[in-house]
Amino acid sequence: MINLTGRRALVTGGSRGIGAAIALTLAENGADVALTFQHSSESAQRVASSIQQLGRQAFSIQADSGDPFAIKRSVDEAAGALGGLDILVNNAAIALYESVADFKVKDIDALLAVNVRAPVLTTQAALPHLKGGSRVITIGSAGADRIVGSTGTVYYMTKAALQAFTRGLAHELGPRDITANLVQPGSTDTDMNPANGEFSEFQRALIPLGRFGAPRDIAATVAFLASPAARQITGTIVNVDGGLLA
Secondary structure, eight states: OOOOTTOEEEETTOSSHHHHHHHHHHHHTTOEEEEEESSOHHHHHHHHHHHHHTTOOEEEEEOOTTOHHHHHHHHHHHHHHHTSOSEEEEOOOOOOOOOGGGOOHHHHHHHIIIIIIHHHHHHHHHGGGOOTTOEEEEEOOGGGTSOOSSSOHHHHHHHHHHHHHHHHHHHHHGGGTOEEEEEEEOSBOSSSSOTTSTTHHHHHHTOTTOSOBOHHHHHHHHHHHHSGGGTTOOSOEEEESTTTTO
16 A cells, blocks of 8 residues: 655646546545646646545645746745645656658747756755655656657657656755655557547557556656655656556
8 A cells, every 4th residue: 555644745737637646546546635727727626625535735836837936836825735745746748749741849849848847946945945755756658768740759759858868867856865866657548649640540559558547647647756665766667558558
């Protein structure tokens, strides 16, 4: 059984989809949770209310993950509200698809700012609050290792960068007894990629299990990595992809 009682978590992009499932699952296992959102204030409040109904503390914080100042403010606000931080989940991300030939500079910059720079800056802001035994867990994509489709090159490039970030972070934080791991979802049933969407049958055909994952599948993996049971796991990439990369 996973026991996160007394642990304090920050989940970026926690108002919907995988982020919301992670926030709720951490709370179900005993953690108090702060979550950030950019636009979905009502969704964020619903997640926070659900966590509070479990008897845990919950706080929703508006922050644009493309804004370095907002990132620093939101991390400090979360740590202040929770009385510290033990678990950081870098989940916030955006997805933009286009051929390299047609990709606009502003869209490249947006992907790099949110998907690469934000996890670095969020972790940097969280480090003063993290003690021994803390966890940094980043959400990437199985597309970093297997690009499917012809318009995902730049998006998946940003996800591949998280592999190097996680491995380097494991070396940097290991002496402080802080672990760093990367979870790479495969096709997961969310608003961004619904299991009944236009390209869902094509994706299912590539998955040995023959089905999309659910956000809770990703959340369960995150909860384990956040727990004391995962104390010896760091610098690791965990694929939750139904066998896509097998």
